[in-house]
Amino acid sequence: MxxxxxxxxxxxxxxxxxxxxxxxxxxxxxxxxxxxxxxxxxxxxxxxxxxxxxxxxxxxxxxxxxxxxxxxxxxxxxxxxxxxxxxxxxxxxxxxxxxxxxxxxxxxxxxxxxxxxxxxxxxxxxxxxxxxxxxxxxxxxxxxxxxxxxxxxxxxxxxxxxxxxxxxxxxxxxxxxxxxxxxxxxxxxxxxxxxxxxxxxSSSTMLDDFIIRNNLLDDFSEFLQQVSGQEFKFMVHNPTDKQILCKIDNDEVPFQLIASTGTRSLQLLYFWLKxxxxxxxxxxxxxxxxxxxxxxxxxxxxxxxxxxxxxxxxxxxxxxxxxxxxxxxxxxxxxxxxxxxxxxxxxxxxxxxxxxxxxxxxxxxxx
Missing domain, CATH: 3.40.50.300 (P-loop containing nucleotide triphosphate hydrolases)
Known part of the structure; x- marks a missing residue:
């Protein structure tokens, strides 16, 4: 230490x-x-x-x-x-x-x-x-x-x-x-x-890609709900997708388009917590x-x-x-x-x- x-x-x-x-x-x-x-x-x-x-x-x-x-x-x-x-x-x-x-x-x-x-x-x-x-x-x-x-x-x-x-x-x-x-x-x-x-x-990481690649969509959603009270229904179409989608009623919207500055900051924190x-x-x-x-x-x-x-x-x-x-x-x-x-x-x-x-x-x- x-x-x-x-x-x-x-x-x-x-x-x-x-x-x-x-x-x-x-x-x-x-x-x-x-x-x-x-x-x-x-x-x-x-x-x-x-x-x-x-x-x-x-x-x-x-x-x-x-x-x-x-x-x-x-x-x-x-x-x-x-x-x-x-x-x-x-x-x-x-x-x-x-x-x-x-x-x-x-x-x-x-x-x-x-x-x-x-x-x-x-x-x-x-x-x-x-x-x-x-x-x-x-x-x-x-x-x-x-x-x-x-x-x-x-x-x-x-x-x-x-x-x-x-x-x-x-x-x-x-x-x-x-x-x-x-x-x-x-x-x-x-x-x-x-x-x-x-x-x-030793290298930069794309956060959406990290979460998708490590099968952490549900875990990330639970993390946001626990720490901030926000509820998101995340989804991807293929395991190789590079961006997280949010299900809103019958529509699909990229997470990065609707996430606030604070929520994007939480995503970075989530990455480092892992x-x-x-x-x-x-x-x-x-x-x-x-x-x-x-x-x-x-x-x-x-x-x-x-x-x-x-x-x-x-x-x-x-x-x-x-x-x-x-x-x-x-x-x-x-x-x-x-x-x-x-x-x-x-x-x-x-x-x-x-x-x-x-x-x-x-x-x-x-x-």
Whole structure:
């Protein structure tokens, strides 16, 4: 699981900003939001322009050079803080994977080229690369000095993690294998003007085609009825059809022509719900942009019942309730700082407290 992430000099974040997930409070309710002492589920709030989307994209930068499933072609168009374009962007990740605590940090220049990289496991250095200098623990990874020098001088932007993982025989429980599997299974997506995703899948999928091909018409219809109360009678004429039809009286209408923006967003969510069991860490950016507030609550309830770490961003404070999560799982991003609600007040917050009302009253100190 991811326990901590920090980024410096990225887009609108001139200074270091950190998200801590390994110190949950001692609440006696909604314990399923915590797993192995780590925050498993949460919602990230913040004013418009505070950087929620940019922060989530920064968190998924690790996909760019460790995974083959990166899918955001315009990512480097606005990568580094405009006031320090000659500097570097620094990323820091801490993972708890089985019995291993893994700390991975690296820096990239404005073009996205790796210029620094380091890895430590259980507080012991595995390798450090800075500029053209590389130091590797040769007890774990014996190699000639010439190979070590070549790693320092490599011009093809290869991560040392990927080099070690593919060049040495490692067992399935090796920390590099576990780290690579975790990163390869991370997923970020959103559905605003355009649909975008990072990770988990290596190619785009037509949603109607996916549902038809996997015989999920009835299941999708039931899903829409359960989460939104909408009733559709779906049909296709042939198993090879590429679009879902809706039966309305004696007529047949393509689903995409009559579905609202919110319902199409639910279709995208449905697709990813069928894939999330394979995910390690999920972030859904502005997941409820087209949802009624009660629908957003129901969607969150389903998401947070899943086993992997799942977080969303939202402006909908209706979700800021102890019926869904807890104060240490609701985070506020404001003025380059992320704090959970539990850390924004000296008062003891209990299950019966209306934390949305407290938040709207301005009683939480977010900075």
């Amino acid at each position: 991811l326990t901590k992430f920090a980024v410096t000099n990225y887009r609108g974040f001139a200074n270091r900003i950190e998200w801590e997930l390994s110190h949950p409070a001692n609440y006696e309710f909604n314990k399923t939001a915590i797993k192995d002492g780590i925050i498993k589920n949460g919602i990230l709030y913040g004013p418009n322009g505070s950087g929620k989307t940019n922060f989530s994209l920064a968190l998924f930068d690790i996909e760019n050079h460790l995974s083959q499933k990166w899918k955001k072609v315009d990512y480097y168009a606005n990568f580094i803080y405009a006031g320090n374009k000659n500097g570097v962007v620094t990323f820091e990740y801490t993972f708890q994977l089985g019995n291993n605590e893994i700390y991975y940090a690296y820096a990239k220049n404005a073009s996205g080229i790796l210029v620094e990289e380091s890895l430590s496991v259980d507080n012991a250095n595995v390798f450090v690369r800075k500029g053209n200098s590389v130091q590797i623990d040769k007890q774990q990874f014996p190699m000639d000095e010439s190979i070590e020098r070549n790693l320092g001088n490599n011009a093809n932007n290869v991560s040392i993690i990927n080099f070690l993982r593919t060049s040495y025989p490692l067992d399935a429980e090796h920390y590099l294998i576990k780290l690579s599997k975790f990163v390869d299974s991370m997923l970020w997506f959103r559905n605003l003007d355009i649909r975008e995703f990072i990770g988990l899948e 894939r999330i069991n394979d995910a390690s860490f999920v972030f859904i950016d502005e997941f409820d942009a087209f949802y009624h507030f009660k629908l957003a609550y129901e969607v969150c309830r389903r998401l947070f019942a899943m086993d992997c770490q799942i977080f969303t961003s939202s402006h909908n404070t209706y979700l800021m309730t102890n019926d869904l999560l807890r104060p240490d799982c609701n985070f506020i991003l404001n003025n380059n700082v992320i704090k959970c609600l539990a850390d924004c007040t000296d008062k003891e917050l209990r299950f019966g407290h209306n934390i949305e009302k407290i938040y709207r009253a301005g009683a939480f100190h977010e900075e």
